[in-house]
Amino acid sequence: MAHISEKVGYGLGDMSSSMFWKVFSYYLPFFYSNVFGLSLVDAGILVLVTRIWDAVSDPMMGIIADRTQTRWGKYRPYLLFVASLFSIAGILLFTTPDWSYGAKLIYAYITYILMMTIYTAINVPYGAMLGVMTDDSQEKTVFSSFRMFFAYGGSFIALAAWEPLVNFFKSDSSITQAWQHAMMVIAAACFVLFLLTFALTRERLKTVSSVSIGKDFRSLLSNRPWWLLIGAALCFNLFCTVRGATVAYYFADIIGFNATINLSFFSLDLSLLFYAGLFLSVGEVSNMIGVACTVPLAKRFGKKSLFMAVNAALLVLSIAFFFIPVSPVGFWIMLLFQVLISILTGVMSPLVWSMYADVSDYAELRYKTASTGLIFSSSSMAQKFGGAIGGAAVLWLLSACGYTPRSEEQLVGQAVIAQPESALLCLRMLMSFIPAAVALLAMFACHFYPLTTERVAEINRQLKETRL
Secondary structure (H helix, E strand, C coil): CCCHHHHHHHHHHHHHHHHHHHHHHHHHHHHHHHHHCCCHHHHHHHHHHHHHHHHHHHHHHHHHHHCCCECCECCHHHHHHHHHHHHHHHHHHCCCCCCCHHHHHHHHHHHHHHHHHHHHHHHHHHHHCHHHHCCCHHHHHHHHHHHHHHHHHHHHHHHHHHHHHHHHHHCCCCHHHHHHHHHHHHHHHHHHHHHHHHHHCCCCCCCCCCCCHHHHHHHHHCCHHHHHHHHHHHHHHHHHHHHHHHHHHHHHHHHCCCCEEEEEECCEEEEEECCHHHHHHHHHHHHHHHHHHHHHHHHHHCHHHHHHHHHHHHHHHHHHHCCCCCCHHHHHHHHHHHHHHHHHHHHHHHHHHHHHHHHHHHHHHHHCCCCHHHHHHHHHHHHHHHHHHHHHHHHHHHHHCCCCCCCHHHHHCCCCCCCCHHHHHHHHHHCCHHHHHHHHHHHHHHHCCCCCHHHHHHHHHHHHHHHC
């Protein structure tokens, strides 16, 4: 049984990754189209191309990590040696050079590909560590829950702080420099968190890849549970990315920059600005509640059944979101739905990572190969494909519906732009019916997933015998 400090240490790693990932997912499309100065179409292609490269590079990193042998283990060394590059690349990504449009577009491709490659180099080994820190399936769920709890904690901090940081730095510099300086603050925190993860964690299981790379890939491609979980996880990540990437646009053009929600405590009346960062950060806190519920719910219902039930609830809530009015009362209902949806996605995140650990055990038993890194890299691949498709789809759909991006002056002045009705309807669909359809696809994929609670228990029993 691992000590609590190790579980916390493992969680700090995804706190670092998620601080970057959520800012990338939720604000980078808006940054490219409204701050950096790219067209919606060019920004969409950029997001898609770079994320696809990133997804393809994940299995390559998984293979490299599986075959790494050091005195610190297979995967932990990457946390130590890549952390500084991780932070520097994030800062470069949010830097806007004063160049021509074509040169800036090239710069955007270089820095985005660089950032995602370095993200892969540190995040794939970090994820694979779950497979070698314990051989107990339930404890893997506990580790995964700690991971996601801290991940959402980091996301909450980053999202709640992002707009205030930008506004703070905007008072002394241009809007482009304000975004860069805000990322410097986030990047410094991410660097420290990964170093703490390295210091607090250990690899307990000694696994060796004794087969060729080709056989590892052939085994992976014939692994039916892996294919089904990849499909389900891709849909889940697509669900989260589509909603998240839409929020900044939704608040700018449907809610407005000056919307408020009112709170009354006895004789005290408070008025809070209802902005994208508040909406997203409330979601992150709710995610943490969902993470805390994952272990008992998974024990009670089993991982597959829980996955199906959560997606069914996400489908219903997403459809209902479309009908919420844009009014002071409606703002409270939106927050309530954000809380409920985020609790459910909070349950899903550690559940999916734990299911990947089960797939890894299945592969080790059936194919006699320790391809933990390769399998966990596929989970990162699904996350990034979901992000690529979701982020690009949001930008392209808005472009097709006639959305008008703001200039730097309009953004600084929080100007109201008369968007066409088609663009406003598109924004509402991106927050409701489109994510609902994705949740339905996730349910369909998971329906055929064969690793039930009973089957996983039998796999663990057989593996313990073969590892002796």
